[in-house]
Amino acid sequence: MTTQPRGARQRPHTAAVGASKGVAEGVVSVLRPGPHRPDGRRPVAWLNVYAPPDWRVVPTAHSWCRCGRDERAAGRKRVAALVAGHTAHRDTCPLRNPQEGRAAA
Template identity: 45%
Template sequence: MSTARTPLLKSLPATTTGPRIADPAPDTSGRGAPKVVGRKAVPIAVRPDQRTGDGRYPIAWLTISAPRGAAPTVTSVCECGRNLFAAGLRKALALIEDHTDHRAHCPLRTDQEGAAA
């Protein structure tokens, strides 16, 4: 029988007493200078929005989910604060009809010029 060897332990490094500045990460590409945005990327970042359109934008959304073999669900959301949910065929159909009716009466869609102050 031989005696068991005791493993050699590495010595711990000396601890510092004050804060140190971290070394920068090594560059993996082999270049020493940091990468700067090229000239081709600058005009793309400052271009005006190309989708000007006619000024219309969506304010109400109707989301219908009807997976096979499961009850359909409907969500009606509008920027005026409306946020309704229905599950089941009968309730889903009623919410779809109500959402269509809401489009005619939503305060964000109706003209407010003729309204009494």
């Protein structure tokens, strides 16, 4: 019996080949595109809707924008209203429609 401490066993190095571990195990992984697009556009607002195929599960939605808008909804009618509000926000968002330099109406 030795009294000297021993290092932990090291696993042999294996090269990473093929898809990532999440893909290999069937886990859904979503990668957002980078913030810069080739044509110069940048995402400003996002809408995430979860509407499961099972009618017994309540659908939910989340709408947020870089201008500070951040809203959530649950239930079919409220989710539909949130989607409509998110679409209407495009015309009123200060980041998409800057008011500087415009003549007052």
